[in-house]
Amino acid sequence: MAATLEAEYVFDAEDLESRAKVVKFAVIQKDAEEGVAREHELASFEAMMLPHLDAAHNLARWLMRNAQDAQDVVQEAYMRAFKSFSGFHGSNGRAWLLTIVRNTSYTLLKKNRAVDLTTTFDEEVHATGYESASPATILQHTEDAELIKNAMGELPPEFREILTLRHQESLSYNEIGEILKIPIGTVMSRLARARGKLKECLAARIS
Amino acid sequence: MNCQEIANLMDGYLDGELDALTSQKIEQHLRECSKCEQAYEVNTVLAHAVSRTAPYYKAPIELRERIQFSLREAIGATTSRDAAAQDQLLLRRPEVVRRRVFSEMPWNWLALAAAIVLAAIIGSTLLPRLLAPGAGQFLATQLIASHVRSLMASHLTDVAS
Helix, strand or coil: CHHHHHHHHHHHHHHHHHHHHHHHHHHHHHHHHHHHHHHHHHHHHHHHHHHHHHHHHHHHHHHHCCHHHHHHHHHHHHHHHHHCHHHCCCCCHHHHHHHHHHHHHHHHHHHHCCHHHHCCCCHHHHCCCHHHCCHHHHHHHCCCHHHHHHHHHHCCHHHHHHHHHHHHCCCCHHHHHHHHCCCHHHHHHHHHHHHHHHHHHHHHHHC | CCHHHHHHHHHHHHCCCCCHHHHHHHHHHHHHCHHHHHHHHHHHHHHHHHHHHCCCCCCCHHHHHHHHHHHHHHHHHHHHHHHHHHHHHHHHCHHHHHHHHHHHCCHHHHHHHHHHHHHHHHHHHHHHHHHCCCHHHHHHHHHHHHHHHHHHHHHHHHHHC
16 A cells, blocks of 8 residues: 555656646746847847947936946936837937937936026026127137136036937937927027026136 | 017027028028127037037046946856856756756757758668669760760861861
8 A cells, every 4th residue: 555655656757747847848938038039139139229329328428427427327328218119219319319318317417416407598687789798709719628617518408418318419300399399489499598608607607 | 679588598599400491580680789699609609618618528448447347247257157047946846947958958959950850861772773764864975975076077187177
């Protein structure tokens, strides 16, 4: 009686093990297929988005004004972008990525220093006359990288971002409007205000 | 166009975002109005300063590596977590797994096995018969061969004479 029981037990154990292996094989097979699909998605994501890494970093760097924060923002933005990549069907990958970089930057800016965002620009107070700095004076200093950098860094984030998107990334008003979620007319008027303010900051630093 | 209108459109003109007709009007105004012309020059210089003199912060190589690593980690982590969850299921409910083994086995594997067995049966019974030359075929081969031999012989004589 005891022997029968033992034999049954052994058979049972072996059986369970072999069948478990079969099931496990099926599971691994399914996992491998899913893994391959994920790798394909990652490959196409990288092919489409990594070429814009410099643009992403440059925008984040100007917005955050700090090397470490900029890197954190860009990394976070790429992770966010990858998560929602399956939902992206547009053709302008750069604008899409820069939108995410911008949103991520603002999230961190709000968290770090809420004050930074409240420095909105008052057109009436800051209206600049043409005579505030002569072209000749400004022309003399436009090769001064440190001066330009500091004057631009002084601007509110909405001006820093629009100047960098327009002049460093050479984006069209249409693309800028898409990234900043504003109409094209507003892109133009904001650029005008940004340049006016930059001119003012430069003039103040020169004199 | 008056100077105020020009000032409003100047940035669009500078960025080449205006239509041809408006651009032409502004161009004409700038030729006639030195004040606006000077303002335009300042704006051009500023635009160049931002595009050429202001630093462009390229991404450091470590950042690219860090991002690529994190992305791989993100897809890898989910895979191993799924596998771990499956393992736990396997350990906790062996009976259920045992009963469902056959039904969970992919049908294409069963079909493949059946196909191999069938192919083996067909191969072992039919192939030897197909390959062995029949008696009639043997005779035909002999006849053709002797005919070719006779043709070759006369051909050789032709060349010799």
